[in-house]
């Protein structure tokens with residue numbers, strides 16, 4: 001089996017739940033997201049743009065997820081390739097909210113490079129492609145400084161595009177940065193977004209996010225060691241996206257790396273405990289640290305630990 005087919009086959013949930021084979025919900029919604037003449041869906045969708053880690057895995061791009069509500073996409077993190085991955089979701093499922101000029105809001109979990117290398121991409125590419133609204137960026141302290149440095153690094157590009165024949169607009173490359181604290185950080189007619197603190201090693205600030213819309217509650221763990229904050233935020237949520245690592249990796253024989261994983265990430269046993277207490281309707285693993293082993297090895301371990309509905313999240317998977 002070639003790797004593409006292999007990857008596609010893994011999109012199918014372990015515990016075959018017919019409705020999950022559709023993007024979300026029934027046939028009408030499936031038609032809608034494919035853009036077959038039906039009106040846009042009202043149902044909240046979770047689209048994994050990148051389920052990866054720092055590993056340069058061609059099948060798993062940098063961490064980025066979109067929560068799509070009423071034709072607006074709310075991004076969580078911006079790993080490498082985020083704008084092109086969004087374009088891929090437009091092509092695959094007709095999700096117009098993910099067209100580049102429409103990408104105008106992001107919630108950053110923490111400032112690790114794997115989660116932010118696509119930040120300049122998200123600032124500049126949609127602008128070059130016609131976005132006039134500034135990007136609204138929410139995240140930990142330090143995001144302002146990072147943003148200012150990015151703008152400085154690309155200042156000559158901004159000057160040339162604006163002053164030259166490209167006639168780029170004067171607003172779309174700007175960023176309104178909102179450095180946040182735990183609690184409700186954003187609200188509009190579609191969604192209320194709550195940030196909660198998670199435990200990611202020595203990072204002073206790392207967040208998970210809860211999205212509450214009219215029809216669904218979606219929780220993303222971000223990168224974290226096990227924390228009750230996820231259990232509290234989910235509390236029977238519709239979809240819980242949670243990170244996980246494979247403790248069978250060779251690196252784990254090394255005391256230093258074992259300690260790293262114990263304090264920065266979540267093992268299958270710990271994930272099982274969290275999920276049992278959080279009781280999500282659907283658990284989706286993402287940011288799977290595979291440690292060079294086949295995905296099936298990690299999946300087998302999770303299967304032993306958790307008997308609820310779950311699926312190993314894949315790039316461009318819609319949940």
Ligand SMILES: [Zn+2]
Nearest residue numbers: 053112114223
């Ligand atoms: Zn990460």
Ligand SMILES: [Zn+2]
Nearest residue numbers: 110112200223
């Ligand atoms: Zn991280």
